[in-house]
Amino acid sequence: MPKIVKQIILLLILTNVLSANYPEKPITFIVHSKPGSAIDITTRQLIKIAAKYTDATFLVENKTGGSGIIAMRDVLSKKADGYTILAVTKSFISTVLLTGGSVQMSDFHFLACLVIDPEVLITNRNAKVKTLDQIIADALEKEGHQKWLGPLVGGVDHLMAVKTWHLLGIKGEWIPFEGGSDALASLMGQHGTVYVGNPVDVKGRPNLMIAAVASEKRLKRFPNSPTFIEKGFDLQKDVLWRGYALKKGTNPTVTIFLDSLFQKISRDADWLAYVNNTSANPVYLGHKAFTDMVNGDQAEAIKYLNLAGILKNVKQTNNTSKTGVSAGMAIGFVFILLLLYFFKREWFKAEVVIGLLLISLSTYLYWLTLDFPQGELSKTAGPAAMPRLWIYGLILFSVILIVNTIREKVVSNLDNGRNLFQSVSLIGLMIAYLLIVGFIGYYISTTIFLISGAYLLGYRKHWIVFGSGLGFTLLSYLVFYKLLQVPLPLGIFE
Amino acid sequence: MEIFSELLNGFSVIAGFGPLLIILAGVMMGILVGVLPGLSPAMGVALLVPFSYGMSPLNAMILLVAVYSAANYGGTITAIAINTPGTPSAIVSTFDGYPLTKQGKPGRALGASVMASVVGGFMGTIILVFFSVPLAKAALTFGPPEYFALAIFGLTIISSLSTGNYIKAFIATLIGLLLNTIGMDPFTGYLRFTFGFAELADGFSFIPALIGLFALSEIFLSIERSVTTKEVLKKVSGRMPRLKEMWRIKRIVLQSSFIGTVIGVVPGAGATIAAFIAYNEAKRSSKNKEEFGKGALEGVAASGAATSGSVGGALVPLLTLGIPGSAATAVLIGALMLHGLTPGPELFKDKSTIVFGIFASLFVAYFFMLFLGIIGNQLWIKIISAPKALLNPAILAIAFIGSYAVGNSMFDVWACLGFGVLGWLLRRYDFPTAPVILGLILGFLAETNFRRALLMGDGKIFFERPISLIMLILAALSLFWPIISAAFKKRKELGKTK
Numbered sequence: 001m002p003k004i005v006k007q008i009i010l011l012l013i014l015t016n017v018l019s020a021n022y023p024e025k026p027i028t029f030i031v032h033s034k035p036g037s038a039i040d041i042t043t044r045q046l047i048k049i050a051a052k053y054t055d056a057t058f059l060v061e062n063k064t065g066g067s068g069i070i071a072m073r074d075v076l077s078k079k080a081d082g083y084t085i086l087a088v089t090k091s092f093i094s095t096v097l098l099t100g101g102s103v104q105m106s107d108f109h110f111l112a113c114l115v116i117d118p119e120v121l122i123t124n125r126n127a128k129v130k131t132l133d134q135i136i137a138d139a140l141e142k143e144g145h146q147k148w149l150g151p152l153v154g155g156v157d158h159l160m161a162v163k164t165w166h167l168l169g170i171k172g173e174w175i176p177f178e179g180g181s182d183a184l185a186s187l188m189g190q191h192g193t194v195y196v197g198n199p200v201d202v203k204g205r206p207n208l209m210i211a212a213v214a215s216e217k218r219l220k221r222f223p224n225s226p227t228f229i230e231k232g233f234d235l236q237k238d239v240l241w242r243g244y245a246l247k248k249g250t251n252p253t254v255t256i257f258l259d260s261l262f263q264k265i266s267r268d269a270d271w272l273a274y275v276n277n278t279s280a281n282p283v284y285l286g287h288k289a290f291t292d293m294v295n296g297d298q299a300e301a302i303k304y305l306n307l308a309g310i311l312k313n314v315k316q317t318n319n320t321s322k323t324g325v326s327a328g329m330a331i332g333f334v335f336i337l338l339l340l341y342f343f344k345r346e347w348f349k350a351e352v353v354i355g356l357l358l359i360s361l362s363t364y365l366y367w368l369t370l371d372f373p374q375g376e377l378s379k380t381a382g383p384a385a386m387p388r389l390w391i392y393g394l395i396l397f398s399v400i401l402i403v404n405t406i407r408e409k410v411v412s413n414l415d416n417g418r419n420l421f422q423s424v425s426l427i428g429l430m431i432a433y434l435l436i437v438g439f440i441g442y443y444i445s446t447t448i449f450l451i452s453g454a455y456l457l458g459y460r461k462h463w464i465v466f467g468s469g470l471g472f473t474l475l476s477y478l479v480f481y482k483l484l485q486v487p488l489p490l491g492i493f494e
Numbered sequence: 495m496e497i498f499s500e501l502l503n504g505f506s507v508i509a510g511f512g513p514l515l516i517i518l519a520g521v522m523m524g525i526l527v528g529v530l531p532g533l534s535p536a537m538g539v540a541l542l543v544p545f546s547y548g549m550s551p552l553n554a555m556i557l558l559v560a561v562y563s564a565a566n567y568g569g570t571i572t573a574i575a576i577n578t579p580g581t582p583s584a585i586v587s588t589f590d591g592y593p594l595t596k597q598g599k600p601g602r603a604l605g606a607s608v609m610a611s612v613v614g615g616f617m618g619t620i621i622l623v624f625f626s627v628p629l630a631k632a633a634l635t636f637g638p639p640e641y642f643a644l645a646i647f648g649l650t651i652i653s654s655l656s657t658g659n660y661i662k663a664f665i666a667t668l669i670g671l672l673l674n675t676i677g678m679d680p681f682t683g684y685l686r687f688t689f690g691f692a693e694l695a696d697g698f699s700f701i702p703a704l705i706g707l708f709a710l711s712e713i714f715l716s717i718e719r720s721v722t723t724k725e726v727l728k729k730v731s732g733r734m735p736r737l738k739e740m741w742r743i744k745r746i747v748l749q750s751s752f753i754g755t756v757i758g759v760v761p762g763a764g765a766t767i768a769a770f771i772a773y774n775e776a777k778r779s780s781k782n783k784e785e786f787g788k789g790a791l792e793g794v795a796a797s798g799a800a801t802s803g804s805v806g807g808a809l810v811p812l813l814t815l816g817i818p819g820s821a822a823t824a825v826l827i828g829a830l831m832l833h834g835l836t837p838g839p840e841l842f843k844d845k846s847t848i849v850f851g852i853f854a855s856l857f858v859a860y861f862f863m864l865f866l867g868i869i870g871n872q873l874w875i876k877i878i879s880a881p882k883a884l885l886n887p888a889i890l891a892i893a894f895i896g897s898y899a900v901g902n903s904m905f906d907v908w909a910c911l912g913f914g915v916l917g918w919l920l921r922r923y924d925f926p927t928a929p930v931i932l933g934l935i936l937g938f939l940a941e942t943n944f945r946r947a948l949l950m951g952d953g954k955i956f957f958e959r960p961i962s963l964i965m966l967i968l969a970a971l972s973l974f975w976p977i978i979s980a981a982f983k984k985r986k987e988l989g990k991t992k
Contacts, residue, residue, distance in 0.1 A: 034821075035540025041828045064901040066695035067678070073692065074761040098683045102692070147950060175638075175949050176680055178762070178942065180825065185761050185817045189634035191950070204816045204838030277834055350923050358665065365672070365687065373684055381948050383679035383686055386941040397810055400624045401661050422916070423718040430890055430911055431908065437894075439903065446891050453887025457717065468884050476895060478668055479526070484541055486534070486899045 022082055022254050026057040029244075030404065031087045032071035038278070039242055042115060043087045049271050053264045061487055067152075072103045079249040082254030085111070088245045091299045092295070094154050097311065109250055112262040113285035113293065115275055118215040119235075120435035122195040122202055122226070125209045128357045132212040132231055136170055138193065144171035147192035149183040152176050154310045156240055157196040157338050160214070164196075167233050184208070200279040214238035215268045221279065229326055243290055259286065265366040298342055306428055325367060332362040347406050355402040362391045362398070425456055441491035447473045501623060504850030508556060508858065517855055518552050520560025521862045523869065528568020528580045531705050532896025535565035535581060543829050551833035552848050556855035558829055562822045563805045563859050566765060566982065567611040567867065570798050574603045576889055578709035582700060583765035583801045585931055586773045588708055589655075590786065590793030597789055598730050600875050605734030606791050607798040608867030610747050614799035616858040617751035617759065622776060622813075623853050629807075630814040633759045638947035640954045641762065643965035645940035648767050650972040651774045652929045654786075660977075662925045665861045668919075670933020671940075673698060680942055693905040702897035702910035703934055707927045709893055710914025713886045715921050720882070732875040734868070746776045746792045747799045747837020754800030758807020761819045764936035765804035766935055770801030774972075806856070812837055813849060 009414065029047065031040045040062065047058035063071040068091065075086040086108065095407065096105055123130040129138040139146040141149065150157040153176045175192055177183035187195045188207055195201070195208075199219060202208040210225035214235040218227055228235035244262065265271050266284035275282035285293065305311045336356060340348050372384035403426055433449040450469035459465055480486040518911050520542075527538030539558050548552035565847065569581030573589030587607060596601035621629070636644075652663045676687045677697030680774035683830070688694040750772035776796035777786045786793050806820030816838035818824035835845060842849055878885070897910035917927045947955050957963050 035537055035543070035825065037817070037824075040540070041543070041832060045832070048544070048547060061902055063903065064696075065699075065903070066692050069692050069695060070901070070903065074908065099685075099692070099695070150681070152678075152680050173949055175946055177946075178680065178938075179824075181817050182762055185634065185811070185815070186637060188815060188817070189637060191637040204836030204840050206839060269756050275833070278831060322840075354923060362672075367636045368687060370681075372686065373682055381945045383682050383684045385883055386937075386944070387686065390671040390675065390937075394665065394672065396665045397668065401665065403707050404661065408783075419720060423714045426717060426886075426890075427714060427911075427915060427918075433890075433894075434904070434907055434911065437907075442894075442898075446894070450884075450887045450891060453890070457738040457883035457886060459881060459883035464884070468888070472888055472891065476891070479530075480895055480899070484527075486533075486541075486895070487902060488895065488898065 005027075010061070014068050021423065022251075022257055023054075023056040025083060025085050026059050027085060028059045028061050029085050029087055030075050031060055031062050032064060032068035032089075032092075033062070033064055039087050040244055042275075042278075045271070045274050046114070046265060049265050049268050050261060052268065053074045053261055054233045059487070068092045068097070068154075069095055069099050069103060072096075072107075075247055076103065076107055078247065080249040080251075082246060082250050082258065085258070086245045087242070089156075089242050090240050090297060091156050093298050094156065094159065094305070095345055097298075097301060097305060098154050098322075105298055107248055108245040109248045109255065110243065110245045110287060110290040110294055111255065111258055112266070112287070113241050113283060113290040114262065115242040115280050116239040116283050117198040117200070117241070117280040119157070119166070119238040119240060120197060120199055120201075120213050121211045122184075122197055123193065123211045124187055125207050127190055127193065130209060130211060132226065132228075135194060135211060136168055139168075139170035139172055144173065146170070146172040146194070147175050148172040148194045148196065149175050149177060149186050149192040150196045151178075151180050151183065155309075159301055159304045161194075161196050162236055162308045163238070163300075164235060166304070166307060167228075167235060198280065203279050204246055233312070241293065242346060243285070255287070306321055326364065329360055329364050329367075333357065349405055351405040352402050355398040355405070358398040359395055362394045366391050408482055422457065426453065429456060430455060436487055437491065440490040442494050443473050443477060443490075445491075446476070497539045500846060500850045501853060503847065504852075504854035505857075507552065507847055507851045508855050513553060513556060513851075513855070516549075516557045516860065517560045517698075517859050518862050520557045521564040521859050521866060522804075523864070524561040524564025524566075525568035525571070525866060526820075528565040528570075528584075529572050530571060530896060531578050531580050531709070531892060532899040533565075533580075534701065534821065534880045535562050535569075536825050537899070538562070538565045539822050539825045541828070543825065543832065546713075546829060547832070551830075551835055551845075552851050554829065554833055555826075555835075555848065555852050556859075558826055559809075559852055559855060560862075562826070563615055563802065563856060565697055565822070566801045566805055566865050567608065567615075567798065567863055568800065570611065571604065571870070571874055573708075574607060574794065575600055575874045576709065577712040578889060580894070581765075581801075582704060582935070583769045584797070585704060585708065585766065585806070585928065586769040586797035586800075589773065589793060589928065590788070590790045590798070591797075592712075593668070593787070593789035594791075594794065595878060599733070599789070600730060600878055601732040601871060602735045602791065603789075603794050604871040604874060606740065606794045607742055608840070608864060608871065609735075610750070610795035610798035612860045612864045613747050614751035614754055614802035615805060615863070616857065617748065617799075617862070618755040618803040619853060619856040620806075621752075621755045622806040622809050626810045626814050629756070629759045629810050633761065633811055633819075634815070635818070635961065636760055638943040638950060640965070641939055641943040641958050641960040642947055643956065643962040644763060644767070644970070645761070645936045645943065645957075647965045647969040647972070648770060648936045649932065650969045651770050652932060653973055653975065654774050654777050655926060655928045655932070659924065663929050666920060666927065667929040667933045668928035671937040673703075673930070674934050674937030675941070676703040681945055691905075693903065698909050698934075699897075699900045699906050699933060700911075701900050702906045703913045704931060705893045705896055706910040706913025706915075707917040707930055709889055710911065711917025711921055711927060713889060714914065715919040716882070717886065718922075730875055730879045732872055734871070739791065740795070743792050743795055746780065747795050748777070750776055750796040750799040751803040751929040754803025758804030758819060759801075759810045761811050761817050762939070763818050765801050765808075765927065767939075768804045768807070769797045769800045770932065770935075772796045789986050800912040809852075812851075813841060814839060905916070 028045050031043050043060055063074045075084050077085045096103055129135055148161050158174055183195055186192055202210055210222050213219055213225050213227045216236045272282050369384040369387055438447045447469045450472055451465055454465045499963050511587055527533045538561050542561055569584030570587040573579040573584040573587035577588050577592040579585045591603040614935050652667050676694055679686055753772040754768040773796050776792050777783055780792050808823045811817040811819045812823045818827055827837050893910055894907055897906045898904050920927055
């Protein structure tokens with residue numbers, strides 16, 4: 001225990017020394033979604049405006065995947081030195097809750113929330129059901145079969161829908177889409193009744209209208225759209241927010257610096273114009289207010305995720321005896337191969353082995369699907385339905401392949417194998433390459449890889465080998481790093 | 495005709511030195527982005543969004559649109575030259591383009607690709623200018639059942655991708671479909687087959703899979719099969735196809751451009767599905783079916799034309815409905831908003847100069863593309879004439895960057911290598927890899943829309959709606975056609991021998 005304390009103290013002193021001149025190197029914003037997404041563009045706009053107030057250099061790096069979990073883990077894996085800032089949105093709460101505890105919202109120090117966007121219900125102007133009253137009447141009539149469209153299950157918009165149903169005393173069916181715009185297209189084509197989103201979604205789309213707004217007052221730009229509270233329902237502070245956070249434990253000098261920077265940005269005229277242009281509201285919530293909002297939203301998200309029966313699904317996963325069964329199946333597979341090899345040598349052909357391998361793997365995957373939830377949300381076709389269909393197909397065709405091979409219908413006249421050794425060594429070299437990139441970075445390891453690759457493949461003009469290896473690396477530096485600003489791993493040189 | 499005068503007006507606004515230079519720069523940048531695997535058209539556009547901040551809205555948009563249109567073409571270059579599709583939709587260009595390169599005729603393939611791409615681009619733009627409103631309306635009738643039927647129809651293309659052995663092609667498709675189910679189930683949030691890897695929550699990224707299955711597997715296999723290790727491409731010819739030859743395949747080029755544009759309009763379908771379907775239709779309607787897959791000029795042209803056609807198509811829902819038709823147009827929406835423009839029908843009313851300026855710039859961009867493409871081809875031919883021993887490691891290094899750039903993650907690079915080894919093993923035993931990709935592309939479209947449609951109605955919904963019914967019938971016919979026609983042939987031959 002004292003050892004840890006010592007280390008912590010040492011670390012604090014170290015970070016204190018290091019952060020005295022903060023910022024002295026580029027500060028990276030980690031964005032969880034693809035370039036061009038709302039939060040990505042907001043962040044890029046932010047750094048453009050930040051340049052007015054500080055000489056620090058800012059970069060944006062997109063760490064996509066897992067609805068934000070990859071980006072969160074990336075930030076947590078770095079030092080808490082203030083050089084890595086996470087762009088956060090409300091959707092991270094669902095992500096954290098649904099991925100079962102490897103990352104917590106409390107691992108972060110919430111710096112500032114800069115944008116809030118009220119949640120609204122959107123309907124199609126040309127449809128029969130378009131006002132809040134009509135939605136309620138129609139929902140009661142359809143007895144839970146009214147179709148609500150939006151992004152993925154468990155996300156901010158879905159939870160908003162669950163909350164709305166709960167408070168309005170109705171029930172609907174959530175039809176999830178890959179992204180908001182797909183769901184909007186579906187609403188425009190009248191494949192559903194209600195879309196849960198933000199005011200920006202009706203901008204420039206005259207066929208759509210806002211049926212109800214979850215804010216305290218009517219929105220300035222949409223004076224004809226009523227609030228929920230006017231209609232007697234307590235949905236008045238439901239917003240999607242975007243802000244910025246650091247890894248917890250960052251030195252106070254850093255947070256003070258960034259906090260004052262964010263305050264300046266939040267008052268900047270260009271920033272206000274940009275945010276207003278996206279139909280959202282520019283705000284400034286400091287550390288305390290932001291953290292309170294996150295905690296409040298998290299408590300609510302847990303409540304509605306439970307109500308929707310989603311958290312239940314997450315907990316169902318069990319990891320019992322997975323390794324045992326995997327090992328058993330692998331042994332079974334090898335056993336069959338051995339039997340074949342010793343007793344039916346004429347059947348021992350590549351296609352038969354591949355077929356058997358596919359059948360064993362398919363059986364194993366089928367066994368895994370037995371654990372898949374049969375949740376309330378998947379009453380028609382659950383998460384296991386499609387994988388099982390493909391597994392059945394794979395087993396069927398593998399059996400046909402084996403039978404055909406044995407009956408010698410499949411004639412494979414391939415001439416492989418002359419240079420198998422070289423092929424395999426190149427694969428090995430590539431594995432070594434990927435392993436050393438983490439230590440010595442892309443540029444050095446690529447030069448080494450290119451040179452050794454050329455020798456491996458039998459090329460012996462030394463000057464050309466070295467020249468082209470270095471030339472390629474230089475070219476990739478100029479094109480990717482300088483021109484396109486794609487960050488490549490630098491290993492220990494970072 | 496009001497549209498013509500508006501279009502003329504559009505040409506007049508871009509007819510300055512500045513805008514033309516911007517278009518030229520955009521096309522060059524787009525070709526570069528397309529050529530580099532891992533940098534998709536969407537990423538290319540996104541990378542340039544910050545550059546466009548300081549420009550006027552019109553200049554910003556013509557820059558981004560030029561990048562988008564040229565990136566789709568650029569992808570076909572590396573597909574043809576080194577079997578590495580630079581963009582997902584360029585996969586189809588590898589089918590016939592790379593065989594032509596292996597025969598020492600990369601000039602033919604590259605030339606056909608750029609010419610067909612330009613025709614496709616022109617056709618897409620013309621359709622965009624004149625028919626965007628009715629097309630956008632039609633696209634909205636596509637609900638979940640229709641998307642499911644489209645995916646099933648797309649899957650039937652395997653019967654034309656397989657070279658003889660249907661069983662192996664089916665197995666390869668099913669491997670792709672099964673790989674596609676890895677990751678978070680979109681309907682319940684349950685993590686399927688992720689084995690504890692957080693990186694797999696969204697499944698395997700598509701681009702690393704693509705690079706691995708095509709480029710890496712080709713390198714491993716070609717090294718294994720090469721006779722001498724110092725083998726250099728014999729007699730590489732940079733000769734372009736003659737215009738006469740292109741004229742002979744005009745029907746296929748036009749047909750593919752049209753298919754590309756129309757499928758590009760449907761949000762979420764995209765250039766890749768368009769290219770696959772156009773290729774399939776080209777093969778089906780061609781007189782030399784046996785040539786396909788071995789270096790048919792028609793195959794290269796069909797892919798290029800459809801890919802470029804889809805650009806104009808994808809801009810239809812963007813400009814008329816404010817709905818992105820592809821990943822790149824989703825970024826364009828963000829860029830439009832940055833400049834205070836709201837995509838959608840009001841844009842035509844309030845800012846018609848900008849809209850028609852963009853239209854006009856597309857025509858100019860395709861003109862520049864033809865020019866740059868023909869010059870650039872000679873450079874590519876030089877590169878592929880380099881000794882394989884130098885070229886192959888360099889391709890592997892590019893594969894590294896391409897996979898890494900997708901999500902700035904080493905996991906994707908490892909996945910790329912894994913797919914490379916998988917592709918190599920499959921191809922060693924004569925399993926085609928293209929169906930794996932088809933399964934990866936269409937699996938998600940099929941599954942989510944199947945389940946979405948079931949949430950909306952019961953199983954009958956697929957057969958009650960005319961578009962979905964027709965597509966499903968076509969799919970069934972297309973799937974079993976080889977079997978049916980083979981049976982007919984056999985019967986005929988039997989009759990003859992008797």
